[in-house]
Amino acid sequence: MNYRQLGKTGLKVSEISFGAWAIGGPAMAGDIPIGWGDVKEEESIRAILKARELGINFFDTADFYGLGYSEKLLGKVLKPFWNEIILATKVGHELLSDGTINLNFSKNYMIEACERSLKRLQKDVIDVYQLHSARMIHLEQGECIEAMEKLQQDGKIRYWGISLNTFQPDEEAEFFFEHNIGHTFQVVFNIINQVAYENVLKKAVENNYGIIARMPLQFGLLTGKFSKKTRFDKNDHRSFRLTPDILESASDKLVLVWEIAEKYRVSKTNFALSFILNHREISTVIPGIKTVRQAEENSQDIIKLSEDDLKLLHEYFNSDLIKLVEEFRSAG
Numbered sequence: 001m002n003y004r005q006l007g008k009t010g011l012k013v014s015e016i017s018f019g020a021w022a023i024g025g026p027a028m029a030g031d032i033p034i035g036w037g038d039v040k041e042e043e044s045i046r047a048i049l050k051a052r053e054l055g056i057n058f059f060d061t062a063d064f065y066g067l068g069y070s071e072k073l074l075g076k077v078l079k080p081f082w083n084e085i086i087l088a089t090k091v092g093h094e095l096l097s098d099g100t101i102n103l104n105f106s107k108n109y110m111i112e113a114c115e116r117s118l119k120r121l122q123k124d125v126i127d128v129y130q131l132h133s134a135r136m137i138h139l140e141q142g143e144c145i146e147a148m149e150k151l152q153q154d155g156k157i158r159y160w161g162i163s164l165n166t167f168q169p170d171e172e173a174e175f176f177f178e179h180n181i182g183h184t185f186q187v188v189f190n191i192i193n194q195v196a197y198e199n200v201l202k203k204a205v206e207n208n209y210g211i212i213a214r215m216p217l218q219f220g221l222l223t224g225k226f227s228k229k230t231r232f233d234k235n236d237h238r239s240f241r242l243t244p245d246i247l248e249s250a251s252d253k254l255v256l257v258w259e260i261a262e263k264y265r266v267s268k269t270n271f272a273l274s275f276i277l278n279h280r281e282i283s284t285v286i287p288g289i290k291t292v293r294q295a296e297e298n299s300q301d302i303i304k305l306s307e308d309d310l311k312l313l314h315e316y317f318n319s320d321l322i323k324l325v326e327e328f329r330s331a332g
Contacts, residue, residue: 001055001299006283007210009159009183011086011127015277016299017058018051019214019286023073024066026235030099035066036288037236041073043291048077050295052085060186060212060286062090062132063117075122088128088184088212089117090163092144105134105144114156128184129157133165139175148182159183163214167329170199177207186212189282191222191257191275192250193325194317201281213276213285217269221250224258224268246327253324256316260309267297274303278310 003012022036023044048059059078061070071089078085091113094104104110117126129151131144138144148160161184164172169187173196176182185204187196193215204211217223219238228248232239261271269287276285287298 002302003057004283005210006058006086006128006212007183007204008208009128009210011159011210013058013086013210013284014056015282015284015302016056016273017060017212017284017286018048018056018295019288020059020061020070020074021065022288022290023047024061024070027065027067027069028099028235029095029101033235033237033239034064034101035235035237036290037233039290044073045077046292047289047295048074050292051289051299052078052081054295054299056295056299057084058086058088058284058286060088060214062093062130063113063120064090064093064095064132067095068116068120071117071120075120079122082123086127087121087123088130088186089121089126090130090132091117092132092134092138103133103135103138105131105138105141105147107143107147107150110144110147111151114151118156125155126157127159129160130184130186131160131162133163134172135165136171136175139172145181161185161210161212164188164196164200166193166215167195167325169196173200173204176209177203180207182209184210184212184283186214186286188215189213189276189279190216190218191272191313191317192218192254192321193328194314194321195325197279197314201279205281210283211281213282216276216285216287217272221247221254222268222272224254227251241328241331243331246324246331249324249327253320257313260312264303264305266303267300269297270300270303273298274305275310275313277302278305 025039027035151157161182163186166188
């Protein structure tokens, strides 16, 4: 496993890390699935331990994943190893009694939520605390920034950042640059969705922010394991995000991508992760890991892509794949 600096935090993180949304298991917001379907706790535990064995030292979760279950499971398994593990979690989503999702970035809520996360994680301090998709209105109101600064002063968190909007990350990122706040950005960046490349990634590295790349496999599309006929269980959020139309469109639009990947003689998953980590701006990438097999597949050595192929993939995004991004935006 190779390691990279997480921006100005000084933390050295594994370039392949553990995305812990999926191990949160099935969860619902009313009739909307917000998890990845059924998981087996025993297999999740084995996956966590295998990831650590393979050199993964950065685990990313959120208090909303499995409505707290993901944090609780990580605490159960990793408590003996917290001195060697870097833990990132998120705050700001809450499920109301009527089943709706509320974005709550008030100072009091965040401070209380942090205490609850620490208890579930069985940890004294959170290494990287992230605003979970906070919008400009929340940043301008300022309470979320005050909360982060207080939590840092009180020793509850070491560093903090923001998980940026999937489709329009520029505005919130620019707010951080202008006000010189926070330490990290978590941003969607993969072969299919390169929206953040020009205005976030490049500026972030200039300002020494650590970049955590999420959704590296675009809900599994970039593993090459899905077909036009793939369908998902009703308790899996992909049941409404990876619609039959999107699966068909992606299958057609990824043909060129797979043609480029073939000459490298690696798995499609490895090619997709390598594309991301061939960008010096990225500190770490966090594929979701549910099984030992996924931990092993995702931890394979990253390959070097040619400059011509990187350029071609960037051009293909701007000419054709961006249409697929719009389909995802419409699907929610």
